[in-house]
Amino acid sequence: MSEQPLRFDTKIAVLLRDDLEPWQRLNVTAFLVSGLGTQVPEVIGEPYEDADSVLYLPMFRQPVLVFEATKETLTAAHARVLSRSLPRALFTSDLFATGNDRDNRAAVRAVPTGELDLVGLAVYGPRNAVDKAVKGARMHP
DSSP: OOOOOOOOSEEEEEEEETTOOHHHHHHHHHHHHHHHHHHOGGGBOOOEEOTTOOEEOOOBSSOEEEEEEOHHHHHHHHHHHHHTTOOEEEEEGGGGGOOSHHHHHHHHHTSOGGGOOEEEEEEEEEHHHHHHHTTTOEEOO
16 A cells, blocks of 8 residues: 655745856855754654664755746745745855855844845745745746
């Protein structure tokens, strides 16, 4: 008897600005998702173990959907995420010029919310709330 696929009532989404270079897309995605597990522990599954009993770190318990959008759509999504108080992580263009966590945080702190030059946003929450937040974005190719 086969098991039914597990469906989640929550969603993890990463929204990337569509004008990023390929290396930037990968870098931004990795940074963004690293923040979710620290503040939303329920997104993390159990540790992995291979047939030889070698242990591996736990990962997200559900897929991460990656979207792309224009700068304007990303800005609108950010506003919707904030208005819904959804757990989120952000990446601004300023962070490409920094080289460490302290400088990253200082670069974000120096800019008012409405003036952030967003290049990426990760969000977690109920499926319908996340869907509404990323409205207008398309799945990353």
